[in-house]
Amino acid sequence: MMSQRMRNALVDTTLVGSVVLLLVFFYAPIATLVAFSFTSSRVLTLPIEGFSLQWYGELFNKPDFLPAVLNSAAVATISTLFATVLGTAGAVAWVRYRFRLQGVFRGLTFAPLLFPQLLLGVVMLLWFSVLGSWLGFSTGLVTVIIGHVVYITPFALVVVAVQVYGFDETLEDAARDAGASGWEVFREITFPLLWPGIFSAAIFSFLLSWGNFYVSYSLAGTARTLPIFVYSGIAVGSSPIYPALATVNLVPALLLVIVAEVLRRRALKRQASSIATS
Amino acid sequence: SRRDAAAAESLNYMCWEGYNAPSILEPFQKSKDASISIDLITDSAGGFAKLAAGASRDFDLVSSDSPWIQRMGPAGFCRYIDEADFADQFAEFYPQFRAPFAPLAFEGKATGLPTRWGWVGPTVNTKFDKLETWSSYAPVFDSAYKDKICLLDWGDWPIMPLALYAGINPYEELDDAALEEVRKVLRAAFKNTRAIVADLAVAQKGLIDGSFRALIGGGTYATSALRMKGHDYIQSIVPEPKNGLKQGIIWMEATGLIDNGKNSQIAADFLKYIVSPDVAKQLAITEATCNLVPNSKAEALFSEEEKNALQMDYMWTAWDNSQFHTVAPNIDDMLAIWQEELAAR
Amino acid sequence: MASPIIDASGIVKDYGTARALHGVSLQIGTGEFVALVGPSGCGKTTLLKILAGFEEPTGGHLQIQGKDMRGVPAASRPTRMVFQKLALFPHKTVAENIGFPLKLQKVGKAEADGRIRAMLDLMHLKPDYLERYPAQLSGGEQQRVALARALVSQPGVLLLDEPMSALDAKLKKSLQAELKKLHRELGTSFVLVTHDLEEAMMLADRICVMRSGHVVQVGTPADIYYRPANMFVAGFIGETNFLPVTASAAGDGMTVVSPLVAAGKTTIASEHVSPSLSAKGTALLVRPETIRFVKGDAAPGEWVLDGHVEEYFIKGASTQYRVRVHGLDNAVILDLPGSIVLPAAVGEAVRIGFDPTQAFLLSE
Amino acid sequence: MASPIIDASGIVKDYGTARALHGVSLQIGTGEFVALVGPSGCGKTTLLKILAGFEEPTGGHLQIQGKDMRGVPAASRPTRMVFQKLALFPHKTVAENIGFPLKLQKVGKAEADGRIRAMLDLMHLKPDYLERYPAQLSGGEQQRVALARALVSQPGVLLLDEPMSALDAKLKKSLQAELKKLHRELGTSFVLVTHDLEEAMMLADRICVMRSGHVVQVGTPADIYYRPANMFVAGFIGETNFLPVTASAAGDGMTVVSPLVAAGKTTIASEHVSPSLSAKGTALLVRPETIRFVKGDAAPGEWVLDGHVEEYFIKGASTQYRVRVHGLDNAVILDLPGSIVLPAAVGEAVRIGFDPTQAFLLSE
Amino acid sequence: MRIERKSWNDPVFVATVAPLALVMVAFFLVPLLMTAVLTFQTTQYYRLVWTWDLKIWTEVFSKPHYWTIMLRTVAMALICVVLTVLIAFPAAYALATRLKTFKTQIQILIIFAFLTDAVLKTFGWILILDKNGVANWLLMHLGFPPEMLNLLFTPTGTMIGMVYNLVAYPMFTIYLSLVRIDRDLMLAAYDAGASRIRTFFEVTLPLSRPGLYSGAVLVFVLSLGAFLEPKVLGGGTSPLASELIRQSFETRVNWPLGAALTMVLITIGALMLATCATFALRRPSTGRRPA
């Protein structure tokens, strides 16, 4: 029989190992892309021939690359905002409230999850062109955002619902008792306590919006987002500019990781010094 | 952009990658004081679907595969053009493309102008296979090629060559017996198929490293860019006629004017511009793909390497041994069979 | 009461099919200090929550400051509550927790800081706890933070649900004194749920005794202790000895006879007789501290019983003896002032005596 | 102690940079009942958690049943704990909560059911609570479920962190009696953290008094109460009066002189003198219950002080008087046996007296 | 958890619920109804013809291959749910309990892995999984026989891609549930004599159910809609429902068929979820009976 301590060590190693393996898993294709982005050959075959940075130059020289990045960022930011706010409200209504027509509300806010997104885009386009001919507008970034909000909000809702579930409302009682109005209770208690869920929901919303192709493609009109840029390029044969794009993507991640580490170190130092002086 | 606001007219243009090259668009925008917004198609059917869902209201021009342009006439997305208005352009075309040009006509009315072309047959890597091996589609069904065949998942493209091999001309009206033959040939082909890919990059990579011995349904569109980069051991050929039935297929891209009620003159000007020799040359050689163009005057503008990449010495042989890719009357039945056989695999 | 600040009548509360309150009526005067006591699960917390507005009563009426409270949210009521489970905000520091009501009232930063520090002093908390989170405090420290949060904004009615159960004796004493002082100074009404009877008796103007959703008796500490409505109240509030007696009306008072005592017949004045006395089954309530060991002669009129010491506990200020007496089911409990030299050992035969006229007569 | 079941020596515990325990040493004998008392935040819970194996001590040694406990997980220790915050499993019913340790021991269903029901009876919980979830119980009911869960599997050492703070007096008494009975019957060691000094004195064989991470005194209840190591222990355990005196060695005992009392000089036997007495600042500890109102003559040797009644509290079994005496900063506290007729009113001039030879001499 | 009854007369409540409800009614319900209406139409010359007949539904119910693909999709989705949860749980648990120091960095790295375009990453997987790709190349250099792994263009390849793209969802939802569990509860279980594994199954796992379930639901619905992975990594030879719908919609330009298949997919998904929900909710997950 294994000793208790060895077993614990084994469990710890397994757990930490699972995270490490997961990170390796996540980054395996990305690392491969990064490696291939420096090839001097146009065709991506092993072994990698030569080294060059030409694809980075080509990527940034593509006239529609930067606009696509900007559009994606704008769409993702705005959609995230809406999806998170609506999803949070929806999650609270799902889990904590009982009201007339709740079944309908639940069905309506959940169903988009089940709707295949490529069809969602086309059917919404159908509807927007009807609306557009009545009200005189064309599809563009605004319709993309609406599409994303419809598509993403249910995801945000589910993620926030995890946090709403089992919420200790005596804390809200305590705040109300201290004289807080409904809004103050929300701002001071409910929101901060739901924050981890809301934050995760926001991140998921952003990622879903950022990476969405089909809904954007159907609703964007002549505007382009990053996935549209990638898709339409790759469909006719890719060159290493797309792996180069994957590398470019990593830069902010690494910067953020470093910033987080610096912040953590600084917080630790501050804490230590404040304890020392008190 | 600032120019959008300043420009006299703006055009919304749905097209394949390549048509949107700045070197093509910029001069036109400057000379006509117009601004052009691009929506890139990722596959022809998808573009059609998008227009069908109502996007046709917002577009002025479309460049896509010829059968889809041909469909856009009766579907009501494209306005028919008067071939007389484009007499100067037709005059510069190779004779094969001159008006009246049936492949782009519906009930005698033209739906657009051809802009690029090529042929579909087996695409092979001559480092692995001799060209003669592929003078017929037979290896597709040969167990020696098990798991080495790649079909390109571009709608009807991969179905047509296989039907031709089965002795069925898919561009004619088909009866149930003929459809049954198509079903059999698809089923047989799927046995050796390693992958059905929609992504040229994947197909090209497999072809170069030998994991695919042949691409079916891609033709020159899938390979000319590779040849341009020096991989000229990759070739698209057209098999010998079989029992009198031509086994190759000529594909073509065309550009049409979208029927959005504006009847824009500038759109028609662009149509003329895009088939002019200088522009055609640029359209032929792009970063992603290289293709032939119908304008005969452009031929003089190509270098020797470019001609080699485009397999120009082979083009009329291919033409002579090929069917023309148009709207097949029973395409929906064949696609349904394709779906069914795939599901049953 | 001229104008009760809280006027609850016939409050009923059901949880699903279980009834937690069966028509509770209670008036609390302005500036009054009322203690709520009763066995665990009798509905004390439920009643407080209804007063504070966290639970809607299933039935009955509730007025606070003369206004009907139906549908009035907790935030709009002049009540402030200390929760039994504290309900400290886990994401706020101690300072933010205590300062929360002030923040809501938009009290200036400087003043708020001052008041928070004053509360901290009052609660004997170290100033460097201000930046800690509740999870980093001990149980008693958390309770003090909860108390501070409720007190800091000087509410109209303070509802306290066992606010001092996790505090040590010394601190409890000092906070009890502070609470009493605050109560006097602020003139707010206090409703205190407590299990500590000494606490209830020391602090409250009136005590309300509850039992399984009913109010059994409301009265001053002396009423409750010396004139309990029935054996439940008597037994709940402090230790008791019940001596079965037969009673008969005799002029102003009652004549009682005990079969256990030799000269067991005496007359008890009417103020020592429960008003709700019923004919069948009467008992004499003899408090442990009124019984003594009879060493020499019995005092005149004293009832004397023979027994032997079963057990004793040194409780500190007093020593508790349990004396087994022939003819009684339960041991008789005596509370003698503590002393280093114990008056009797286990097993020793003793005589115990008490003055029956100082005892209280009630129904079983 | 021959073979202590728990032998902790020099236990140190740091939370970040804050030190919660500064080298605590404590031996607990097999079958012994030890109570842990001390001000809030002194480290009682921390010590229990280290014994149970939830926290690794920063320093020191811990042996349980003779085995070193370093790295031994909680599950493998013969200890069972009742948590201060209960830690009932919210997703399990009452029956599942109580039965959890049995389930882990693979006790058969029938037997487990029987034992769960027995615990339920013991804890005065209704059988229909079995299917409820903890959130549907009152605070006291939850505490009883937590107790039941700890007791059901009859552990070797039971660690109780304020297990009865939310219980009403009557229930507390009855559970205290049960706990004492269980302790006798099972022969397990009990370590009880409590704020209720009466509880500690009644139940424990020995009491360990802690203060800000240190053990101040360990001893029997009588030791702690009558022979406190210093003023902190004295003040913490029960009410105290300290009379400043000057002391000088006199044969076997000490001669003490009080400037406040006319005939203020007497000799105190050595067993009434703290062993750790230091020269400077000595005080006489006079327990409130040993002081009386002197109505007629003082008894021989009695020290008498004049003062007036500042306040009194009816505490039930006793009545507390606070008498202001000229020359003393704090009011003198008296604990008189309770009675319906009060012996003195607020403001009344009184004489109070006590026997100085029964008082205890210690350092300030 | 206390459940609050709300009335539509309560303005605050209306303000919380109405915007979402309105967005969904205006931009989802209408398209959904349009989809339903579409299923009763036919096409001619790639244009819709308004007919109101049951032709499409007859076709859907008479052709078994649609149902084969639907079943395959559901099976793949269920496998994917199981795999992602099995992978995500230990990682989420480690993140919640062990890796406190590097938590933020790990989270950032995971998030940014998802900022890279899915198409690109899938392409990256091709470069890895191909017979002469990175994985086999590495294995060969480690002394394994050449071309040992043949995962590309197989259903396993599809599954790798699906797990890759979806595992982050349950990981985050489970993490959210785990960090909320009071540590004392685990201590209480250890104390009662439970091993770490037993504690995990008795306390940690049941209390993390909200995260587990919602993560599973997200993975399930997203797997039902998976199209990229089967098409690219699966080599398109065993298409799933989304690809079927795409083909009907785009290649065949048969919208009524695509719409009908969509309705079938939604119905199957909803039924599956409803079944699982009744099963899962038979036992309450936070100790409060479902009200």
Ligand SMILES: Nc1ncnc2c1ncn2[C@@H]1O[C@H](COP(=O)(O)OP(=O)(O)OP(=O)(O)O)[C@@H](O)[C@H]1O
């Ligand atoms: N997680 C923590 N982080 C920092 N400090 C802590 C933490 N837990 C406890 N402390 C501190 O350690 C000291 C001892 O805490 P402990 O909980 O042992 O006290 P206690 O004696 O049980 O008090 P109480 O009677 O109030 O429950 C306290 O000052 C407390 O503030």
Ligand SMILES: Nc1ncnc2c1ncn2[C@@H]1O[C@H](COP(=O)(O)OP(=O)(O)OP(=O)(O)O)[C@@H](O)[C@H]1O
């Ligand atoms: N949410 C609930 N669902 C069902 N029954 C409940 C609920 N809350 C309380 N009860 C029951 O209502 C009764 C009264 O509960 P309450 O909390 O008011 O008791 P309490 O007097 O405060 O007790 P304690 O002194 O133990 O805190 C108890 O029997 C309890 O079991």
Ligand SMILES: [Mg+2]
């Ligand atoms: Mg309560």
Ligand SMILES: [Mg+2]
């Ligand atoms: Mg504690």
